[in-house]
Amino acid sequence: MTTVDDPQAPLPSQDGPPYNLQATELPELLGPDYLHQSCAEIPGIPPNWNESWSILRATLETLEESGMTPYAAVLGLLHVEAIRQQDLILESLAVGHLEDHLGTNYVPSFSERKQIQEFCAVGSQKISKVIAEIEIDRYRLISSNGRRVALHERVDPYLALISPMRAVPPEILQEIFMACLPGDHNAIMHTSEAPLLLGRVCSDWRAISLSTAALWASVHLVIPTPTLHPSHIIDEEPPPDFAITQRNEGLRIWLQRSGECLLSISLFNASSWGMLARQFLDTVIIHSHRLRALALIQIPSQDLEGLCSLAPTDVPALEVVEIVDNTWGVPNSTYMHFYSIPPNLHTLSLQRNSGQRLPTCSWHRITNLHLQSHVSFYTPDIEQTMDLVQQCVNLQRCQLKFPTERQLNYTAYPASPPRRVTLLHLYELWVQGASAVDVVFNLAHIVDRFTVPSVKQLTVWNLHTPETPILDPPVFSDTIFAIEQLVERSSCSLNSLSLHQVMGDVECLLECLRRSPGLTHLRLLDDANHPIELLPVLTELIARPASCIPPLCPSLTHLRLGNVDATDAYHPVLQKLIESRCGEPPSHTTRLKWIDVILRHPSSLQTTVEPWRFSPSSVYIAEPYDYRQDYTDRSRWGGIPNNNLGAEIWG
Template sequence: MASPFASQLGSGYCPSNEEILQIKELLIEPTLRMKELDDEIAALQKAIDKLRGERDGLCTYVDAHKALISPVRRLSLDIIEQIFIACLPTHRNCAMSASEAPVLLGRICGSWRTISLSMPRLWSRLHIVQPNVKLDGTDGIRTPMDDSEKLDQRLESTKMWLGRSGQCPLSISVEGVSEPRVMHTATPSPPRSTLLLQALVPFASRWQHIHITADSSAFNAMSHLVEGDVPMLETLSIRYSQSIPHREVRWEQLGIFGGARLCSLSMPGRNFQDNLPLRWHQLTVLEIVDPYHEFYMHIERILRIISRCPELRICKLPVENAPHGGGVWLPHPAIELKLLETLELHCKSSPESLLDRLSLPELRSFSISGFSQNTPSLIPVFILWTRLETVRINSMLFNFSLLELLQNLPPTIRRLHLDDKSGTFLDDDVLAVFTPAPGGSAPCCPALEALIMDQCPLISDAAVLRFITARMNQSSLTLKRLKIHFRRLMTLDILPSLQPFIDAGLEVSLHHTMPQRVSPWQGLPDTPPSPPD
């Protein structure tokens, strides 16, 4: 609509009193027309609502009848059971949640609930999360509040779940939480993770794969079990839910370590003992872990232990290159682990004395991390590992040229993960080692499929573009995945140039972030949240 005030609309113009009267008169007719249109819209909406209601009724009628002839109703019981099994997560145990199988399957309809409850295999894997402890600070005394009802429900659900598993072997994982030590109580209650483990003990005869993170003292709930009580146990993984155990367990007296089929063990290093009643000769997995990196094992002791484990396939160890008691090295013959495929070392010092004593003809995956000032080159051992496919290196472990090491990696390497926590080792020269030169010889690691580089501010976006373009333009090379965390801001957006390679199947993840800085509002009550990366 034309307006005599068109030139002033949207501006900061202030009309005079006469103009205000003129504007009000000008708006009388448009306002009346707006009222007429609102009335028409309301009438039409009423008609639409009536039609929609009629349609919804017909839709309900039609859908109900279509459901009667749905093909899924005609599936045989054995096919439905196979579908139910396929709905279970394959990489972990089942959560106690109505949003996933098997609980979800029983909420579809009555017949599916009946079928799911009659299938023990659906209920043979379970992940249990310990309810949090709520604290009350009344009068300055920290005591658990009365939230035992939630724990009782969790315990009852656990027993009901496992009761449905029939006679199937059980895979159970328990995720405990760190519990505060209750003071000012004459008779302190046991840790809640103890109650969870006590609920699992009656099913010990069917334990197959057990992963437990709990209060250290909670493991005493298993102290009365003997090897005959766990005839099916194959995997035992133990973690603490607190950094400093306040009540220890006499692990050498736990009979479950002597289970006839136990072949996979993972436990905290500070509690690992050479005299555990294990069947060492049948161990295929041995993981001695310390998430807080406070415990390391002397190489002498490591050699004694693994010499008793000829069947090892996976081994993870914390390594300290120092003779026991600070004395001289004790003689120890070389050890051949003919079946070992995965070796992970977290080192406090050089692992050379360990690796020089090991023969690993089938090694496929090698990871080394830690902090050391005197780590020699690993090139000699890499040359011997002719089947090596996966390597992970923490560059802070080395004080020699990383380039020399990378240039001597076996040509069989398919997956390489480089972590540069110091931000000083990984640069364009490192990436150039893997970049084919025009008309030149083949680059390092010609079979490389995945390259992951963490915390590398010195690598430029342009070098990444050159690397990807050169690798992808050679049909003999097989790069499938590249993931880089730059720890700096982007200087060049290379994703548009990479789009043809991404469309062809290359997976690219380039993450640019700046190191976290101290906020000028830190310590103030109204500190604003940090902006997203």
């Protein structure tokens, strides 16, 4: 016969509560501090664990499977029951009939006041116990945190010894370091950027970074403004400055670390003082035989005279040249002979206020050409411009930004077909000019000269001509018609089309878009002074689920509309366009990933269309004061170029 004290004895099989525990018995059974040390609830204990022996057996088996010992399981069951019974003491007090009077002006009777006082006294005692438990927990947490810190101080040094990074071979670390270099511009001479940042981690990393010559093969340096006495004037050569000397010395050490790697160097002159950048350029010219890409931004022309002393054997690896000079005054163009020197030059970018005549160059090698001038261009007229472009038979990217100078002796554009230039390899064309017919470089006339069967990206940007026109009233050419004729003549398949304030017939624009079914990026910036009727274009862009005919530009993924009318006629069309192309478009239509609408006037469209409804598509609707004009060189004036020379020179 087994007894209860026998550990092998099975539990009785009869149903009924195994033990009717009273809350008052627990302090003596568990000790005064156990209820606080244990959790109020233990996972695996059901609320009715003590109703029958079968439930108790199942509860004990669950606690045993969770890893609890028999002693801990029993104490845990007693603790949970004690907590629950203590909570029932407060609920058992007869004050429930007063709940309807809470928050009112009701005055309780004498007996009710007595019940309330008893209820509050019991509640205050429980609150005091909870506060005491919180204090104990707080001190216990402080003690535990101290132990944790002490253990970390003991263990962490040993963990550092077996850190996976310590076992990484130096060759792998070199590849990781190379991946830390910026991808859209040259490395910056600052301790918060790679590669200088990598050498500040530990001595081993510093040794690896200094021995990896490829880490130092690119550099972007900002020439600061020297600290000068107020008596100095800008025309004078500034006195020696410690910051200038120190930065030039840093550039010299940087280039020495690059070993024999080909160099990509960009210098940005943040100072308006002349003769200041020459010492930095002299440091660069010492390594001219290793130059692959050279960008000189805001460097005065008189500081560029050192380039004239170079010979083809001095720059055998130079492939990319970019010179940006927006300073005013009489430029010194003697250095421009330098463009014809590098034997492997394939990318040329010149951005100046006043363009000088370009020297003879091996134009057949040029694949990327960017010419920009604000006053006078590098060629006197359109004919000579096309002669220059025609020599670039391997041209792949072309960006021509013409000034808005007017013809003193205006002659009408000849009616005979113009001489056109065919560029078989060109895939990106950017033309910027004015639409007035009395300007030297008329935008429509320039576009009309190209035949580009391989072009994928086309940007046409119309500039305003605020000067007094020669023709009164002024006459503007149909630029959109010229663009449509270009697409038809070239039989090209455009992927990206950007039209900025161009003028012309909207039917020609529709025909141009119909000829480009593979268009993925469309950008239309309307002209507030000479707007075109965009409503037919927006209407045809709407996707109709019930129709089997795809809408205009069915492959469109990015759409930007600038300076759009917000009248009653446009409002429902724009709303329907956003809903049909950003919501759930038909199967034969690609969903718009990004749409940006800049309204000409404030409109309720901003509140009618809720962007969050079209996630994951990005929908942005703004008024004119939020218009974000694109300045491709904006970040450059902060000292960081917006490009990776030779890869994305256009920004």
